[in-house]
Amino acid sequence: xxxxxxxxxxxxxxxxxxxxxxxxxxxxSVGVVFFQDAIRSALCLVINFxxxxxxxxxxxxxxxxxxxxxxxxxxxxxxFLFVIMLLALGSQKLVKEKLDPKKFIGLGLGVVMAGAVAxxxxxxxxxxxxxxxxxxxxxxxxxxxxxxxQYVYPFEIASVLLMVGIVGSILLAKxxx
Amino acid sequence: xxxxxxxxxxxxGLFMFTVGVVGxxxxxxxxVIFMCIELMLNAVNLTFLAFARYMPAPVVTNxxxxxxxxxxxxxxxxxxxxAAAEVAVGLGIIMAIYRLRDSVDIDEMxxxxx
Amino acid sequence: xxxxxxxxxxxxxxxxxxxxxIVLPILILVPGMIxxxxxxLSWMQDRIGPNRVATLTLKNGKKISFWGLLQPxxxxxxxxxxxxxxxxxxxxxxxxxxxxxxxxxxFALSGTxxxxxxxxxxxxxxxxxxxxxxxxxSSLGVYGVVLAGYSGNNKYSLMGGLRASAQxxxxxxAMGMSLACMVLATGSLRMTDMVxxxxxxxxxxxxxxxxxxxxxxxxxxxxxxISMVIFMVCMVxxxxxxxxxxxxxxxxxIAGYHTEYSSMKFAVFFMGEYxxxxxxxxxxSVVFFGGYHMLPIRWEFLSGTNPxxxxxxxxxxxxxxxxxPIWFLTKCVVFxxxxxxxxxxxxxxxxxxxxxxxxxxxxxxxLANFLVVxxxxxxxxxxxxxxxxxxxxxxxxxxxxxxxxVKKVYPSPVYEDRTxxxxxxxxxxx
Numbered sequence: 050x051x052x053x054x055x056x057x058x059x060x061x062x063x064x065x066x067x068x069x070x071x072x073x074x075x076x077x078s079v080g081v082v083f084f085q086d087a088i089r090s091a092l093c094l095v096i097n098f099x100x101x102x103x104x105x106x107x108x109x110x111x112x113x114x115x116x117x118x119x120x121x122x123x124x125x126x127x128x129f130l131f132v133i134m135l136l137a138l139g140s141q142k143l144v145k146e147k148l149d150p151k152k153f154i155g156l157g158l159g160v161v162m163a164g165a166v167a168x169x170x171x172x173x174x175x176x177x178x179x180x181x182x183x184x185x186x187x188x189x190x191x192x193x194x195x196x197x198x199q200y201v202y203p204f205e206i207a208s209v210l211l212m213v214g215i216v217g218s219i220l221l222a223k224x225x226x
Numbered sequence: 227x228x229x230x231x232x233x234x235x236x237x238x239g240l241f242m243f244t245v246g247v248v249g250x251x252x253x254x255x256x257x258v259i260f261m262c263i264e265l266m267l268n269a270v271n272l273t274f275l276a277f278a279r280y281m282p283a284p285v286v287t288n289x290x291x292x293x294x295x296x297x298x299x300x301x302x303x304x305x306x307x308x309a310a311a312e313v314a315v316g317l318g319i320i321m322a323i324y325r326l327r328d329s330v331d332i333d334e335m336x337x338x339x340x
Numbered sequence: 341x342x343x344x345x346x347x348x349x350x351x352x353x354x355x356x357x358x359x360x361x362i363v364l365p366i367l368i369l370v371p372g373m374i375x376x377x378x379x380x381l382s383w384m385q386d387r388i389g390p391n392r393v394a395t396l397t398l399k400n401g402k403k404i405s406f407w408g409l410l411q412p413x414x415x416x417x418x419x420x421x422x423x424x425x426x427x428x429x430x431x432x433x434x435x436x437x438x439x440x441x442x443x444x445x446x447f448a449l450s451g452t453x454x455x456x457x458x459x460x461x462x463x464x465x466x467x468x469x470x471x472x473x474x475x476x477x478s479s480l481g482v483y484g485v486v487l488a489g490y491s492g493n494n495k496y497s498l499m500g501g502l503r504a505s506a507q508x509x510x511x512x513x514a515m516g517m518s519l520a521c522m523v524l525a526t527g528s529l530r531m532t533d534m535v536x537x538x539x540x541x542x543x544x545x546x547x548x549x550x551x552x553x554x555x556x557x558x559x560x561x562x563x564x565x566i567s568m569v570i571f572m573v574c575m576v577x578x579x580x581x582x583x584x585x586x587x588x589x590x591x592x593x594i595a596g597y598h599t600e601y602s603s604m605k606f607a608v609f610f611m612g613e614y615x616x617x618x619x620x621x622x623x624x625s626v627v628f629f630g631g632y633h634m635l636p637i638r639w640e641f642l643s644g645t646n647p648x649x650x651x652x653x654x655x656x657x658x659x660x661x662x663x664x665p666i667w668f669l670t671k672c673v674v675f676x677x678x679x680x681x682x683x684x685x686x687x688x689x690x691x692x693x694x695x696x697x698x699x700x701x702x703x704x705x706x707l708a709n710f711l712v713v714x715x716x717x718x719x720x721x722x723x724x725x726x727x728x729x730x731x732x733x734x735x736x737x738x739x740x741x742x743x744x745x746v747k748k749v750y751p752s753p754v755y756e757d758r759t760x761x762x763x764x765x766x767x768x769x770x
Contacts, residue, residue, distance in 0.1 A: 061229035082249035123479025155251030195296040214311030221318030
């Protein structure tokens with residue numbers, strides 16, 4: 050497989066930009082797992098989500114990219130930070146991570162799983178570089194049209210789900226019901 | 227962008243997903259476990275979008291914009307909505323447990339053991 | 341020939357020049373805003389304000405005053421030279437990045453703001469999602485506040501930070517809803533489409549004689565007016581300005597989330613607040629007040645119907661086109677003065693009053709407005725503009741009826757009436 054090794058794709062500026070964004074996202078995701086302090090994990094995750102939004106922009110899915118910033122970075126991670134700060138869970142004294150056989154088992158499992166998926170799914174698709182989606186497929190008009198016509202049932206059910214989530218989280222967070 | 231192969235996005239998604247799985251197994255702080263779950267969901271989102279762009283299903287159901295082309299993005303929207311609801315409820319549960327037991331080490335939550 | 345050079349350089353270089361064209365004016369305007377705030381606030385409070393700093397004293401003893409225009413420079417020098425105290429137990433990394441995280445959204449917000457009609461110069465990025473970009477970046481503004489409050493290792497600043505971020509995310513909802521009404525009315529999320537939609541005849545009445553020469557600024561439409569009021573209130577809350585400045589309340593929370601910051605870092609927070617005020621005022625003028633147009637008068641239409649005034653109207657059209665940044669800046673200054681006016685007039689809201697205003701008053705109002713806008717769009721497209729206006733009236737009456745009905749079933753709590761009568765000492769003694 051390695052003889053006459055040449056890349057099946059040329060090095061372009063877009064590939065350079067992608068490499069930069071992907072490396073920041075990858076390092077941030079590793080930071081989420083390896084920081085002991087919960088606040089730093091949360092901040093690494095914020096960086097990860099923010100860079101992912103740029104990756105979505107590069108995939109021409111601009112509506113989803115900006116929704117990623119509004120929903121994930123702007124709301125979900127703020128909620129995480131609130132809970133960490135309110136419960137003072139950031140301090141290392143509270144949860145001391147000792148050296149566990151669990152860690153090595155976890156790492157081994159992760160590597161095995163990644164190897165299995167990579168060999169079966171990622172490698173056979175290595176030649177695909179052509180974009181087959183139409184150009185405006187990520188625009189708000191396209192998403193709005195599809196969401197309101199073909200996907201209107203899941204849309205309404207998702208709104209019911211969000212309402213249930215709101216009621217549930219209010220009830221759970223109350224001190225006295 | 228032109229010039230970026232599909233496998234680049236898939237590799238990044240796979241890496242993030244693996245890091246999330248390893249994090250869920252390794253960490254003991256439930257909020258960090260939750261964050262690794264969110265990481266996995268985002269890796270899945272990225273994979274959906276990459277496939278939506280590079281390999282949309284060829285079935286055409288409607289002449290204007292085929293629903294199959296938009297299927298990946300619709301999935302991502304619903305994953306985002308479900309993740310938002312799940313985070314709200316899950317963090318509420320964690321706060322309730324913390325108030326009850328004054329500790330959030332998941333290795334100590336072993337009432338159902340044995 | 342500068343124009344030819346500009347057109348032919350690489351698009352990334354063009355984008356960088358566009359960035360400079362808006363960031364440099366904001367950086368120059370921030371000291372101007374500080375000066376204007378202090379002077380206008382003082383005039384409203386019946387005092388004079390700083391007017392000494394830029395005074396030249398000539399050899400014969402006469403003084404030429406420049407109205408204290410260098411006062412912000414003096415403030416900047418003072419802040420720069422102050423001792424930079426870092427708390428010992430603070431989380432150093434977060435302590436250092438929090439001011440930068442607070443400054444970044446304030447400048448990034450101007451990324452889709454069109455301050456003139458020339459497409460190659462403004463906005464920096466004319467994306468499909470311009471209005472949603474404003475929402476996204478303002479939701480990133482929460483991080484600077486929360487992390488600044490946390491990193492001080494101080495219960496007061498933590499409480500200030502959490503309260504400030506709760507305030508920010510509550511008012512973001514009503515702001516997003518009011519912007520969504522305008523997006524529905526316009527049919528597009530692009531900022532330049534917002535401005536273009538406001539160039540049509542007022543309320544779509546293209547056949548009514550005088551009205552169709554007035555531009556359709558969204559603030560003149562009924563639902564746009566309510567959206568504008570909601571957006572203005574949310575704008576004041578988002579920038580933590582009085583009367584919503586509980587997080588910085590000096591007499592309650594020391595200084596709130598920026599208690600532990602001194603000298604340059606405090607100056608960065610300050611600068612971020614003023615830059616955010618400027619860009620929000622810019623968004624308000626683009627979405628509701630016609631953006632960079634001089635007056636709400638449709639010059640091309642007038643020149644079509646009144647050819648005898650063609651040269652005069654042509655002069656006005658030229659002023660409208662070429663001096664567009666000046667009109668945009670004027671509108672921003674007017675709204676900034678409105679911010680300062682609010683600060684001078686209204687007392688600070690208590691935290692529960694603030695939250696109940698955001699969740700119980702503004703969000704339902706924005707939601708009701710949203711429903712009215714949808715009926716307007718439907719009737720406007722099916723039956724024409726007059727029917728659209730009628731539907732807005734009917735919708736408003738229906739919602740008022742529902743509100744009155746709900747208030748009858750769940751009335752506001754009636755507080756007991758306590759009157760105090762003062763005893764007249766003469767009568768009591770005698």
